[in-house]
Amino acid sequence: xxxxxxxxxxxxxxxxxxxxxxxxxxxxxxxxxxxxxxxxxxxxxxxxxxxxxxxxxxxxxxxxxxxxxxxxxxxxxxxxxxxxxxxxxxxxxxxxxxxxxxxxxxxxxxxxxxxxxxxxxxxxxxxxxxxxxxxxxxxxxxxxxxxxxxxxxxxxxxxxxxxxxxxxxxxxxxxxxxxxxxxxxxxxxxxxxxxxxxxxxxxxxxxxxxxxxxxxxxxxxxxxxxxxxxxxxxxxxxxxxxxxxxxxxxxxxxxxxxxxxxxxxxxxxxxxxxxxxxxxxxxxxxxxxxxxxxxxxxxxxxxxxxxxxxxxxxxxxxxxxxxxxxxxxxxxxxxxxxxxxxxxxxxxxxxxxxxxxxxxxxxxxxxxxxxxxxxxxxxxxxxxxxxxxxxxxxxxxxxxxxxxxxxxxxxxxxxxxxxxxxxxxxxxxxxxxxxxxxxxxxxxxxxxxxxxxxxxxxxxxxxxxxxxxxxxxxxxxxxxxxxxxxxxxxxxxxxxxxxxxxxxxxxxxxxxxxxxxxxxxxxxxxxxxxxxxxxxxxxxxxxxxxxxxxxxxxxxxxxxxxxxxxxxxxxxxxxx
Amino acid sequence: xxxxxxxxxxxxxxxxxxxxxxxxxxxxxxxxxxxxxxxxxxxxxxxxxxxxxxxxxxxxxxxxxxxxxxxxxxxxxxxxxxxxxxxxxxxxxxxxxxxxxxxxxxxxxxxxxxxxxxxxxxxxxxx
Numbered sequence: 001x002x003x004x005x006x007x008x009x010x011x012x013x014x015x016x017x018x019x020x021x022x023x024x025x026x027x028x029x030x031x032x033x034x035x036x037x038x039x040x041x042x043x044x045x046x047x048x049x050x051x052x053x054x055x056x057x058x059x060x061x062x063x064x065x066x067x068x069x070x071x072x073x074x075x076x077x078x079x080x081x082x083x084x085x086x087x088x089x090x091x092x093x094x095x096x097x098x099x100x101x102x103x104x105x106x107x108x109x110x111x112x113x114x115x116x117x118x119x120x121x122x123x124x125x126x127x128x129x130x131x132x133x134x135x136x137x138x139x140x141x142x143x144x145x146x147x148x149x150x151x152x153x154x155x156x157x158x159x160x161x162x163x164x165x166x167x168x169x170x171x172x173x174x175x176x177x178x179x180x181x182x183x184x185x186x187x188x189x190x191x192x193x194x195x196x197x198x199x200x201x202x203x204x205x206x207x208x209x210x211x212x213x214x215x216x217x218x219x220x221x222x223x224x225x226x227x228x229x230x231x232x233x234x235x236x237x238x239x240x241x242x243x244x245x246x247x248x249x250x251x252x253x254x255x256x257x258x259x260x261x262x263x264x265x266x267x268x269x270x271x272x273x274x275x276x277x278x279x280x281x282x283x284x285x286x287x288x289x290x291x292x293x294x295x296x297x298x299x300x301x302x303x304x305x306x307x308x309x310x311x312x313x314x315x316x317x318x319x320x321x322x323x324x325x326x327x328x329x330x331x332x333x334x335x336x337x338x339x340x341x342x343x344x345x346x347x348x349x350x351x352x353x354x355x356x357x358x359x360x361x362x363x364x365x366x367x368x369x370x371x372x373x374x375x376x377x378x379x380x381x382x383x384x385x386x387x388x389x390x391x392x393x394x395x396x397x398x399x400x401x402x403x404x405x406x407x408x409x410x411x412x413x414x415x416x417x418x419x420x421x422x423x424x425x426x427x428x429x430x431x432x433x434x435x436x437x438x439x440x441x442x443x444x445x446x447x448x449x450x451x452x453x454x455x456x457x458x459x460x461x462x463x464x465x466x467x468x469x470x471x472x473x474x475x476x477x478x479x480x481x482x483x484x485x486x487x488x489x490x491x492x493x494x495x496x497x498x499x500x501x502x503x504x505x506x507x508x509x510x511x512x513x514x515x516x517x518x519x520x521x522x523x524x525x526x527x528x529x530x531x532x533x534x535x536x537x538x539x540x541x542x543x544x545x546x547x548x549x550x551x552x553x554x555x556x557x558x559x560x561x562x563x564x565x566x567x568x569x570x571x572x573x574x575x576x
Numbered sequence: 577x578x579x580x581x582x583x584x585x586x587x588x589x590x591x592x593x594x595x596x597x598x599x600x601x602x603x604x605x606x607x608x609x610x611x612x613x614x615x616x617x618x619x620x621x622x623x624x625x626x627x628x629x630x631x632x633x634x635x636x637x638x639x640x641x642x643x644x645x646x647x648x649x650x651x652x653x654x655x656x657x658x659x660x661x662x663x664x665x666x667x668x669x670x671x672x673x674x675x676x677x678x679x680x681x682x683x684x685x686x687x688x689x690x691x692x693x694x695x696x697x698x699x700x701x702x703x
Contacts, residue, residue, distance in 0.1 A: 336661065337634060337660075337661045338661075339661070340660075340661025340681070340682035340683055341590050341593070341661045341682060343661075343682060343683035344590070344593055344659075344661060344682040344683040344684065345590065345592050345593045345596065346683070347683045347684065347685065347686060348593060348596040348597045348600060348686055349596055351596075351600055351685075351686035351687075352596055352599065352600055355600065355603065378596070381592065381596070385592075428636060429589065429634055429635065429636045430636060431636045431637055
């Protein structure tokens, strides 16, 4: 029972203190994480674009420089001079000093015959009139070819320049070292999986791709590259060879090649993943601390609340007991009076008998019949007074028996009359009239008669107190049936109760009586008893007009109509 | 009344007690006036010279304490004995301070009451 309520309290505290703020914190955290992640993702993408842009510029510059190198070489020599191969070798050497990318060098006449050549292949004398590069350079003056196999059957690309020397037109052509160029393009460091490669307009590899893709092969993913304009853009796409990649792609000016820089998505977003993992870890750890703290806190608070509740119950029981003791105290003072008066009469009767007996003894003759009558009267009077005392002591015993709780079918009328009888003498002393008004068809109710009597006794005592020193004091006690309840009202035309006192009237230890006169327990005890018996007690009062206390008791006794909210309705209060 | 008998006023709402005690006191040669209420006691005291009043505390209407004070106010020389079944030592002290001659707790021996009456009479003759 206790542990159940403890767990219940703890659960309530946990759900209120923990769950609601936790949901809010989680929502905030989720939103923050979302913005943080998308921001970081954008940063990663734009960083890749920056790298790709820089790299594109580098490659463009390289190609342009090599083209100018060649153009300069052509400009500074005549066809005659350059036709000698030792001269051409010298020029190649000079070019190679500028950039080791130059692999070989050849001179062609206007018919595309290979006039002179320096390099590792035997290409001299071959005619290139049908080759694409020759057709292009005739029109463009400077031409950088795509990678092709040509006569040497090895993938390579060339830079060719056209020289017009008077009427003569000739061409200078250099092959760029494929390995060197590959190194240049590939030489990029982005994360672990970052790589860069070039594709021509047909999607053919112009440089090797580290993760697979040889020169002149077609990139199966070419269709997915969305870069068509001049800007380098980034996008995420799935490779046809498997795996998701973050791409940055932009076209080179002049050649129209597409520079692709790509990175595996997991690698690209690794910092993001790390940040998210860290954030989640912090939140989980923080959450765990909060949960732990909340649990400890809730356990503590629930423990204290439960203890307080138990204490309150015990206090309630103690108050009930204290109230009963107070009743006993108050009653015994009254009882002393009730017993002492008859005793006093017996004393004086005894004194009279003694007187008469003394007289008889002294005279030594037949007793006077008048004296005999007096003695008989006295003896009778003593008997009467003894009966009176017995009545009082029986009432006392009845009260003592009241401490045992027992619910039984009770008729209210005789029960109330008994109580009225107990206070009638006192009321008479105070010049108070007690009027009884009972509904003639009151059904019996299930209740504890002794405890109920204690309540009515208390209410009557209070009414008598309120009527002290007042003329025409009247107490009315009435009982009526109201649906499945019986309402008993005790009203007086006494001093009444001030409004500010009215709200505190059922509180323990609240009293308006002078110090030492009232315990302040009477009405709180009544309240406890009535609650326990499943009824209600209410008060209405007006100063100098009077007060009405109304007790409503269910016919079916405590526990009927689910009146279990009463804190006193524990096991012992029911079904005995 | 012109005799020199001591006049005793008994105030108690127990009429049976009034009957038997006044009979005894009359037999012992006292003038006795017995009343069952405080206001009647004041009335009687105005009509007759009273030497001693024996007053109960708990009575309907004017209670013993008020009766004591009223009697003392009107008849300074009257001695008043409180005889009550309902009392405490604090009440006794308070009443003695208010001018009561003595305070007796019911039930008391009638001899004790007579002793006190004799005391008062002795005091009276000295005055």
